[in-house]
Amino acid sequence: MTGSFRCRNLVAGALVLAAFGALCVLIFSRLSGHWEWSKPWAYRELLFRGWWTTILLSLGAFFGSALVGLLLLLGQRSGLPALKWSCRLFLEFVRDTPLLVQLLVGYFVIFAPLLSRTLGGWGWDDKLLIGILLLSLFEGAYLGEILRGGIDSIPRAQWDSARAVGFNRRQLYRHVIFPQAIRRVLPAVAGQFVSLIKDSSLLSVIGVQEFAYQAKVYTAKTYGGLEAYVPLALGYLLLTAPVAFLSHRLERRFRDET
């Protein structure tokens, strides 16, 4: 059985590889003559600067979204209906409208008129900061739902036991609920971080000079050279792959623990 299985698997692999290779040959033959790898190399500093901005942006939005997510979680668990429903409304709004629209409206309509001059006056990069803020709000909404799901997944008996041993509300969350919930949501949080890195490429529409923006600048400067898109894809992969790998490992570890 294993022999025939291995044989079939080998044939399938060969077919996939052949199809992929044929596709590549077809594409590259059509574009042949247009590829000039010396051009992106000449502009490597520009592209690297964009890539570096994407890292800063992602890190900033990661912490920002963690804060937003935590606030939304607390707001949703609040005993005050006004607070609870405001948070829910915000969540629904963010999750049910496209990020692109949020960025355009959030930047050009809301935050740019409000903050740009002040931030610029302080000598800060207003686009970058507002971009981090908008991305934090968007990803934070998803993170808030992930965290809420994690807390809700802790069985009733744990809440009861924690109360029974005499923990007050703060101790209950700190010692019993959060440590267990965080273990459960870590893989999902890591997955969300991967999304965040990818979503950051949309910030080019409000002029944040991140990786995708610089790739477009390169294309404009070199009159339509398409070479930048390959390093663009690889550059994002370089950032997301380790996080995705970590997420899978955490997932497996959590499975083993329970």
Place this chain on the structure above:
Amino acid sequence: MKLEVAGLTKRYDGHAALDGLDLSVADARVLALIGPSGGGKSTFLRVLGGLETPDEGRVSLHGETLPATAAGLLAHRRRNGFLFQQFNLFPHLDALRNLTLPLETVHGLSPADARQTAEAVLGRFGLLAHARKRPAQLSGGQQQRVGLARAVAAKPRVLFLDEPTSALDPEMTAEVLELIQELAAAGQTIVLSTHEMGFARAVADHVAFLAAGRIEESGPPADLFGNPRSPACQRFLSRILKWS
């Protein structure tokens, strides 16, 4: 222990889990609650243990009225111990930490004292070899014994046990019941709900039969088991004792 309960009512979505429950126990060290499932034993215990607030009625334990404020109930829970059917332990902490954490954070012991107290209790319960194991690495009986150890480590005035052996196989049931009996013999005040009639009869000095959210009958075990007066209790006992 002196216990006075009058008109205790607790409703969940219109269903009365406790329906004007009255009970008067003048002096008992071990009070056993028996009766059919869904009869209100757990709810009654949860009210007594300060985990649930009743809609109506009054409870006085040791001559003191049960508190109604959140702070009062917290203090009440800290004074007493509670053990559920299962999943009592915190799965992310080992057995020892399950004991020391409440001792440190709730009862204000220093880490060294908490550890000493916890190890003493675990040792007394024959669990010291398992101190560094997580709950998932322990058998159901061992988990319940660690749960008991945690509940008594802080020297509770009353130990509330809600069907502590219902999720266990007969062998583990025996190991947990033995431990509860030892605690009772050592003078621990206990209120427990149980389906182990032989145990209730042997260890309790007062037994109350609960059905449909009320106490149908209560008294010393010899009376209640030997000569049940209410028809509901007679039916329950004849059915449950048929195969034992």
